[in-house]
Amino acid sequence: MSTQGRGLGFWDGAWQIARKDTLVHLRTRRLLIIGGFYVISFLGLALLFAVFFREFFSGFYDRLSGEAFYISKANAVMAIYLFMPLIGASSLLQLLGIIFGYDAVVREHEDKSLFLILSKPVSRESFIAGKFLGSILSIGAIFIVLGAATYLLVALVVGEMPSPGDAIRYFLGLGFILMGLFALSAMALFFSSWVKTTGMSLTVSLLVWILVLFAISTGGDIYRGVNEEVGADDPVYLLTQYINPTIAAKSGMHFILNLDALAEAGVPLGAIALASSGINLDPLVGFLWLVAWVVVFLGGTIVVVRNRNFE
Amino acid sequence: MARGPDVFMAMPRAGQGGVTAVHAPRGSDPSVVIETLRLNKFYGKVHALRDLDLQVHEGDVFGFLGPNGAGKTTFTKILLGFVKPTTGWSYLFGQDVHAGGRQVLSRVGIVPDQFGFYPNLTGRAHLDFYGRLYGLAARDRESRIEELTKLVRLEHRMETKVGGYSHGMRQRLVIAHALLNDPDLIIFDEPTTGLDPKGAYEVRQLLRQLASRGVTTFLSSHILFEVEEICTKVAILNRGVLLKLATVRELKKEFSAVSGEQLEIVVDNPGTRILDAVRGTKGVVDLKAEAQRLTATIDDPDQVPKVVEAVVGAGGRIRRVVERQVSLEDLFLHYTDDGLGPGAPQKPVVPPGVHQAASTTRASRWKEGKR
Numbered sequence: 001m002s003t004q005g006r007g008l009g010f011w012d013g014a015w016q017i018a019r020k021d022t023l024v025h026l027r028t029r030r031l032l033i034i035g036g037f038y039v040i041s042f043l044g045l046a047l048l049f050a051v052f053f054r055e056f057f058s059g060f061y062d063r064l065s066g067e068a069f070y071i072s073k074a075n076a077v078m079a080i081y082l083f084m085p086l087i088g089a090s091s092l093l094q095l096l097g098i099i100f101g102y103d104a105v106v107r108e109h110e111d112k113s114l115f116l117i118l119s120k121p122v123s124r125e126s127f128i129a130g131k132f133l134g135s136i137l138s139i140g141a142i143f144i145v146l147g148a149a150t151y152l153l154v155a156l157v158v159g160e161m162p163s164p165g166d167a168i169r170y171f172l173g174l175g176f177i178l179m180g181l182f183a184l185s186a187m188a189l190f191f192s193s194w195v196k197t198t199g200m201s202l203t204v205s206l207l208v209w210i211l212v213l214f215a216i217s218t219g220g221d222i223y224r225g226v227n228e229e230v231g232a233d234d235p236v237y238l239l240t241q242y243i244n245p246t247i248a249a250k251s252g253m254h255f256i257l258n259l260d261a262l263a264e265a266g267v268p269l270g271a272i273a274l275a276s277s278g279i280n281l282d283p284l285v286g287f288l289w290l291v292a293w294v295v296v297f298l299g300g301t302i303v304v305v306r307n308r309n310f311e
Numbered sequence: 312m313a314r315g316p317d318v319f320m321a322m323p324r325a326g327q328g329g330v331t332a333v334h335a336p337r338g339s340d341p342s343v344v345i346e347t348l349r350l351n352k353f354y355g356k357v358h359a360l361r362d363l364d365l366q367v368h369e370g371d372v373f374g375f376l377g378p379n380g381a382g383k384t385t386f387t388k389i390l391l392g393f394v395k396p397t398t399g400w401s402y403l404f405g406q407d408v409h410a411g412g413r414q415v416l417s418r419v420g421i422v423p424d425q426f427g428f429y430p431n432l433t434g435r436a437h438l439d440f441y442g443r444l445y446g447l448a449a450r451d452r453e454s455r456i457e458e459l460t461k462l463v464r465l466e467h468r469m470e471t472k473v474g475g476y477s478h479g480m481r482q483r484l485v486i487a488h489a490l491l492n493d494p495d496l497i498i499f500d501e502p503t504t505g506l507d508p509k510g511a512y513e514v515r516q517l518l519r520q521l522a523s524r525g526v527t528t529f530l531s532s533h534i535l536f537e538v539e540e541i542c543t544k545v546a547i548l549n550r551g552v553l554l555k556l557a558t559v560r561e562l563k564k565e566f567s568a569v570s571g572e573q574l575e576i577v578v579d580n581p582g583t584r585i586l587d588a589v590r591g592t593k594g595v596v597d598l599k600a601e602a603q604r605l606t607a608t609i610d611d612p613d614q615v616p617k618v619v620e621a622v623v624g625a626g627g628r629i630r631r632v633v634e635r636q637v638s639l640e641d642l643f644l645h646y647t648d649d650g651l652g653p654g655a656p657q658k659p660v661v662p663p664g665v666h667q668a669a670s671t672t673r674a675s676r677w678k679e680g681k682r
């Protein structure tokens with residue numbers, strides 16, 4: 001029977017779910033409103049930073065030598081302008097991951113639209129992959145607009161276009177933060193797959209994010225603060241830092257900016273150093289940690305949904 | 312309902328194959344569309360389905376009858392792999408959807424009893440999405456949506472958001488969605504519940520139309536006359552137990568043998584002579600007289616003319632003869648202890664609307680006749 005359809009392969013099914021979710025996010029204006037909020041706030045932050053700190057940083061041009069730094073001399077200030085708001089607000093950015101994950105499964109269950117999907121020749125694994133794909137598509141879209149707009153704005157304020165190398169580093173840094181968002185989104189998706197209401201899913205996701213993740217990494221800082229002998233490479237301390245995907249994302253930023261080198265050159269990093277408390281983290285480990293985070297929560301979601309009776 | 316275009320491209324399928332409650336080995340008979348073996352489902356302590364053995368054959372128009380809470384929805388959800396049975400097996404076209412046989416769902420259409428759409432998406436976006444989930448190619452999808460929206464008369468509302476649809480429109484949309492893949496089996500779970508009389512009538516027309524095309528139809532319902540009107544075979548389910556599984560005709564025959572057929576004769580001049588004559592007729596097992604009305608219970612429908620002759624022979628002037636057929640409602644009440652007792656229906660067996668008029672008349676007449 002030609003018109004009966006052929007059933008769906010794994011990725012085809014996932015893509016149809018992701019496509020539908022993106023369509024719903026567009027139609028409910030969730031994408032527009034939340035995306036708009038983020039883009040505008042970040043443009044504002046970048047602008048503020050650029051205007052207030054431009055003169056302050058200009059004086060350190062001379063001490064930066066192109067060879068020793070990842071940031072080319074001419075664009076050092078600009079690079080800092082670009083990253084500063086992103087680093088400072090990367091915790092806020094993580095929220096974006098939760099916003100596009102917490103209701104993915106539970107809302108379909110609550111609204112009774114789930115049965116109409118799962119009664120089709122689509123596997124539950126494919127359904128979950130589609131849910132994750134849908135949320136990272138929305139997050140990615142917002143992030144690309146946000147990153148590009150900030151970049152253009154700063155270029156405009158600074159009055160010159162960055163070198164290709166700086167541009168690459170900037171977008172690599174964005175990639176790290178984005179990966180952190182995906183990690184949070186996978187976690188929220190996991191909670192959305194086993195609770196009964198969207199409210200519950202949001203509450204659990206936020207609580208874990210705020211309480212567990214921040215409490216542990218802050219606890220690590222305190223532990224290190226009160227124990228003189230505990231260094232930045234103390235394994236327990238490091239573990240408390242890696243646990244928080246926000247910090248793992250920052251480790252990548254740190255690498256890309258090479259803040260240590262900036263500090264050595266006498267650039268007063270101030271807030272930058274504060275914001276990048278993951279300063280001693282290995283970016284590769286940070287990245288792998290974020291990947292593991294996604295894999296574990298996505299796998300967990302699949303296990304839950306595969307075995308769950310949606311009754 | 313206005314006649315829609317012909318969207319049933321499938322060849323008419325022959326409606327044969329008996330309904331049996333046997334433990335036939337799976338796959339032994341390719342004409343078995345739905346099969347369950349010792350299916351049990353517990354929700355905590357609630358035993359929603361008990362040792363259910365059921366077969367539905369190709370071409371059957373199968374009525375799954377039971378009061379609210381009988382376990383009908385649970386059964387359909389298990390069939391489609393949404394809810395897992397506690398023990399036992401269920402197969403669709405010989406495939407176990409609980410064990411990797413989900414591809415078979417591309418041959419099935421479902422109209423669930425409760426469902427939700429995405430309020431901000433249009434009717435077309437919905438059908439397009441479900442068509443994609445069935446794996447339909449773009450061209451098939453388009454032509455199918457075109458035909459089906461005409462069939463369910465939603466062609467002018469396709470570009471409107473579903474959030475603004477009435478209950479009836481949503482019901483028509485979900486029916487269209489269930490037909491997208493030109494299914495070999497279509498499962499309706501209480502498709503007329505909550506619809507106004509006109510809406511319910513239209514849905515039944517659609518059901519009949521589908522059934523007449525030979526699509527295997529599984530209609531779960533608590534509305535008796537709906538099943539009686541449309542279905543050829545019927546299973547009666549009560550509190551998770553399958554009480555009866557037979558063709559509608561077999562059931563009626565069996566029931567009239569047990570409880571007799573009612574013949575009501577109104578005469579102008581009642582009298583003992585007439586009563587004696589009727590009582591003396593072969594096949595009459597009981598007789599009640601109430602003013603001008605005689606109600607005879609006969610154990611063989613073929614004796615009706617003889618009874619009438621006896622009345623006339625005794626000088627009776629007949630004004631009216633009513634032969635009361637056994638309805639599924641009678642059967643249903645018979646098999647489900649009037650559907651009352653613990654775990655009994657929450658809602659009245661007959662919903663408000665046009666069919667209420669029809670059914671309650673029949674039910675009350677039946678009760679009158681009985682007393």
Ligand SMILES: Nc1ncnc2c1ncn2[C@@H]1O[C@H](COP(=O)(O)OP(=O)(O)O)[C@@H](O)[C@H]1O
Pocket residue numbers: 311354355357359377378379380381382383384385386
């Ligand atoms: N999700 C659930 N959790 C607990 N009990 C349930 C659930 N769904 C159904 N039941 C119970 O199972 C029985 C059968 O319900 P259901 O299949 O919905 O019946 P029907 O569709 O025939 O009205 C009822 O007693 C109902 O209360």
Ligand SMILES: [Mg+2]
Pocket residue numbers: 380383384385424500501
């Ligand atoms: Mg039901």
